[in-house]
Amino acid sequence: MRHREQTDATNGDRTDGVHLLPKAASFGDRPLRGLDFASQDCLGLSTHPEIVATAADTLRRFGVRSVCAAAEAGDPGLSVALERRIADFLQMEEALLCATGRAAARTVVRGLVRSTDHVVIDAAIRSGLRESAEAATAHLHPFRHLDAEHCRARLRAIRARDTENGILVVTESLSPLDSGTPDLAALRTLCDEYGATLLVDVTQDLGCLGEDGRGHLGLQDMLGKADLVTGSFTKSFASNGGFVAARTRAVTACLRAAEADAQALSPIQIAVLLKAFTLIDEADGCERRARLMRNVLNLRTALRERALTVCGEPCTSVSVAIGSGELARLAAPRLIELGLLVDLTASGEASRLRMHVTAEHSDADIARAALGVAEALDRARADLAERSRRPNLLVAA
Incomplete structure (x- = not known):
């Protein structure tokens, strides 16, 4: 159920919400x-005692390390556990860690879109996804922001002249531009009708919206129904980092092979993210x-x-x-x-x-x-x- 516009005056004032920047700024x-x-830091997890304790314990175990490939992260089991946690959280088959949300967008678009393929993309999409699409193919087709019918027109026009090449439809579960959300079920139906792949970026609402923290994928009963899900952890999970989740293991295997030398996350980041997922679910x-x-x-x-x-x-x-x-x-x-x-x-x-x-x-x-x-x-x-x-x-x- 989506939230209704209402106020709640029954709770007393909290006094710990003021954040002052240092005088040096x-x-x-x-x-x-x-x-x-x-x-x-919408859930306030960056200062949560259990998050801080987890970071300190990981620091003592592995020392200070910069972001690195998963196999070099001190304990490869940490990254494997986090990827499994992400996939389960989104009801996808498998997930792949990336250094940032922008890196996740670049990894999935560069790894899957050929120069002859088409990308049908929300006109108000964040810059990382748009730039990755522009670098991958000249066949970029923006559709009006949150307008599923205009997306349908774009898909129909493409398939009328090209029945062979792939189409990637790209949207966000929640737009940072105007706080709008697309009809994800309608986009799923369109992708099935025209043989397209649906990618949903969940950076803005994952962890922080919905009773279970699954954002609009959960609110719209779309968990596990997008082909690809990308996102960043910075908004709710007390750490930098990004990910790609897919409905089929073959996709992440392909992306993992292409990005074998790419940087992932440090042991401290991975441990913090695992703890954040636990807290968000509790x-x-x-x-x-x-x-x-x-x-x-x-x-x-x-x-x-x-x-x-x-x-x-x-x-x-x-x-x-x-x-x-x-x-x-x-x-x-x-x-x-x-x-x-x-x-x-x-x-x-x-x-x-x-x-x-x-x-x-x-x-x-x-x-x-x-x-x-x-x-x-x-x-x-x-x-x-x-x-x-x-x-x-x-x-x-």
């Missing part, structure tokens, strides 16, 4: 300190996800009460439509002045302010953040209006 010549809605993880979603819903409500436009579905990144890129640029220093750290994307008339919510934010943090965003945008609009009133200076010939 700066914005221009001003100290950068504030309420942190820019970091992505009652503690369920409680943290519930607390996280409560914060998300309350923030979305508070922003709307201040006449701001909140995009997409409830998820860990609350996205606010700003409008012009110039307004976003003017809002950035105002947000810093008010002690609020957020992500801003300035592009034409579709600029967004993204706030990364965590389970550790308190009710007071949520209220302060909504007020700060509204005030910063009001000040930015006043700045923009003042600029428009200034007379244009004519330069003498």
Whole structure:
């Protein structure tokens, strides 16, 4: 069941959600300190006592090592156990570890897509997947963001002239652009109809959404039904790293052979990720996800009460439509002045302010953040209006 828009005022304020950046950080010549809605540790696992203890124990066992091939990670059983854990978590046959989410995208696209194949890709897909597709083939076919019918039109047009070569359909289970999610079952049906392969990237929602942490794959009853799943661990699992999971072992075997010398993860990262999967599956993880979603819903409500436009579905990144890129640029220093750290994307008339919510934010943090965003945008609009009133200076010939 997807989360409804509602607030929950029955829980007392938490006081441990304020994150201050060190005084040494700066914005221009001003100290950068504030309420942190820019970091992505949505379940707060990076400081969990069991995570910290696991990292310390692994450090004592294996020492400090940089990322390396799985066979060189100190205990190969660690990487094997983690790959099995990922595959089971997603109900896939097998998984392959990669150094980053971007590396996972590059591994799967470069390993499977030939120059004569086609890639049908959501137009708003994250840059790593798009760049990998562009490098693999000239036959790139973007479809309108989250529009399954436009994807169907692309597939129909390709198959009308090419019945031999492969087609890879690429989407994200949750878009970081607008917090939207595709109809994954509809895309699965299209892939079956036109003989295409479905790849779903789950970076944004794995571990942190859904009662069991399976994100929209679980919420839409699509676990084990995509052909390929890629993702990054950075959002919920307290570590860097990425992965590719496949429905058939032959695919990961092919990718593993092609990437035999590629870097994987350090023993500390692998051990931390294994512990994070355990916590996410336990009652503690369920409680943290519930607390996280409560914060998300309350923030979305508070922003709307201040006449701001909140995009997409409830998820860990609350996205606010700003409008012009110039307004976003003017809002950035105002947000810093008010002690609020957020992500801003300035592009034409579709600029967004993204706030990364965590389970550790308190009710007071949520209220302060909504007020700060509204005030910063009001000040930015006043700045923009003042600029428009200034007379244009004519330069003498």
